[in-house]
Amino acid sequence: MALVDAVLAVGSLPVDPLSVGPLSVSPLSAATLPELLTAGGDAAGPAGGVYDALTENVKRTLASVLIIAAVLGVRLLTAWAKRRDGELTSTQRLLLSASVGAATAVGAISLLAVWDRSGALLDAFEAAAITDQLSNVVIAVVLLASAYAVTDFLGGVIREISADSTVLTDHQEEVVRRLTQLTVYTLALLVVVGLFTDNVGGLLVGAGFLGIVVGMAARQTLGAVLAGFVLMFSRPFEVGDWVEVGDHEGTVTEISIMSTRLRSFDGEMVTLPNDDVRSGSIIDRSRRNRLRIEVEVGVDYATDLERAAAVIEEAIAGVDDIAAMPEPDAVTKRFDDSAVVFGARYWIRNPSMRKRWRTQTAAMGAIKSALEAEGIVIPFPQQTLSAREESASGPQLDASVEGRAATRGGGNRSDGGEPADGSSDGGDDASAGSGNAAEGADE
Template identity: 75%
Template sequence: MPVAISGLTTDPQSVVAGNVERLAVSALIVAVVLAARYLTRRLKRRDDELSSTRRLLLSTSVAAVTAAGAIALIGVWDRSGALLEAVRSAAIADQLSNVVLAVVLLAIAYAVTDFFGGVIHEVGAESASISDHQQEVILRITQLSVYTAALLVIVGLFTDNVGGLLVGAGFLGIVVGMAARQTLGAVLAGFVLMFSRPFEVGDWVEVGDHEGTVTEISIMSTRLRSFDGEMVTLPNDDVRAGSIVDRSRRNRLRIEIEVGVDYDTDIDRAAEVIESAVADVDDVAEMPEPNAVTKRFADSAVVLGLRYWIRNPSMRKRWRTQTAAMSAMKSALEAEGILIPFPQQTLSARAEGASGPQLDASVEERASVRGGDRGTDADGTTDDGGDGDATDGDASGGSDR
């Protein structure tokens, strides 16, 4: 039944039908935008050989489709004039429209940051003067600026007194800050890490008990990829509070391998042999040259330490060169007839047919020579000096003295 309001006639059924139609069209627009973004990401991941220009075009296309979808949503809901008025006066009466506009603005902000992210990465890929760490810093600052501007506009949609709202937000921020000190500490530590640059994306670092290659430095956390392929996520406040070892900062790393040689070996000659062997290994730096030093006197060997350097160090290069260097050192020492001592142990079996525990003949003989309260009778039998049975000297290998 039509309802008359201020001289106008409104049919509830037509209003409901119109809203349903708008919702259906809005859902279709959102589906198209999401499908375009999904297909673009799959294309980038599957085709790693895409040129920088094509990747930039894809990012631009996705941003354009997202922006077009946002504009279409504004047109479907007849809010274009309201948006302009909101930007000018920051006053809109219809709260539902405000929510729709806020979502649209956030979508536009996301599209803009995604577009700038693609541009930054493509420019960094073509220019060697911009490192991965600098790209991350520029991207985070861009995201913060765009989202801050979008949030200010959204706040203006819901209230005229933006200043008073900001003051209230300040007090609320104090309360939230007290309740979320750890989270805010991680955020602040993230900015400190980005600007102080104790390490960069791609560096091989050791943070506390974790070691790996830095893959991402975000506002909240830092991600490492370990040698085993594990992804380790560390809160930025923990990273900042602990010790950080960066093995990639100087673009070179010294590695030491210890090897023992026999005491009868000419130490200088052994050092020359292993130095020459390691110098021919791939990825070992020519300067500084490999250098062998005497470390210590061990129980059965003189321990030498072979030190060499690698350029552009990484975990894989370290283990690869260390394996090749150890193999080359062993082969070179064997070729020169230089022994690598190792502990040896000789085991003796019990005499067959013995009624009790008996030692090997040579061990028994040494024991009889040492003496003690053991004696040897004139007939060649050995007396244990106790209640034990006598053992025939011929069977035990003992000799009359």
């Protein structure tokens, strides 16, 4: 269609009447022909525009891939250098981290420039140069890159300290590293904001009010978070310790920002909020890596107490898993109703609930066997029944059921009642017999 339009346009050109040939054109028409051909090319614009757009997008995509690959390459090279040479100095580590930060910043700016279709980024740079803000932009980029380099460097230092120390746990190392990153990035952002505005105080006041609102709305959550930080740094217990928190007892499996998890000895997982853990009493039975256990046993009052204590101590000393030092001992604790009570005390290493029950069972069995072998009696409550002797003032009270029934039957006969059963008859016979015996005595 463009070619047809061009031909029609040529056919409509004015012809010089003095020309010899029918195809002779005037100078005006000769000059206009290239413009018409160009116009014909523009008429094919939709197809050409799509082709140009696709070509431009492909170029930008390839450029983006190259930029991202370059940044990742720098990061991989620095990580490889750190792993390859573990004896890097602090300056070398800082330079490697700075190179990663600079590469990341340059890559981000390059991606923005590549995909800036409207040219707004270049216009912003030109406007910044005109208004003397270009230096602030450069400083902001340098600050953010420096913040990244510092956090990466400090993270490596924290990891080295944690690897060489038995005090910091892996979880505490992670918390310290994240807090360091948050602090450095917050300071860098405040400085960057201060470069482009003069009302930093207003921003801080607004942030303060926002913090108050958030704190009032989520005070329980924030309380648990703060208690979590306190637990992590005060370290009243650690993962793997055998603890008792309030009414719960078990082994610590996890300490997070929000809660602490225990595995009870019944296999249950107990999750406790950190503020409840911090506000209550905590008993750590694994803190000193040893635990004293006491077993009570009673002996007869007729027993030689020193001999009994020696037998108990010797019996405990032969039990497996009981520490030799401090030595087991037996102390007298109190006088019970039927026994003198000893407290047999011993220590175990690397305490756990399973080891506690195992040693306690073995110790009680050893004590019982040793006391029996030495003829020492372990008293237990007993009841002894005995009948009272007949007195001159009243009838004899028999402890047997038959005797009590006979006595009740005799009382009923004296009141004029009828006998209830044969036992009462037997009672009457007994009364008659006693009466006859009395008459014989009178004669």
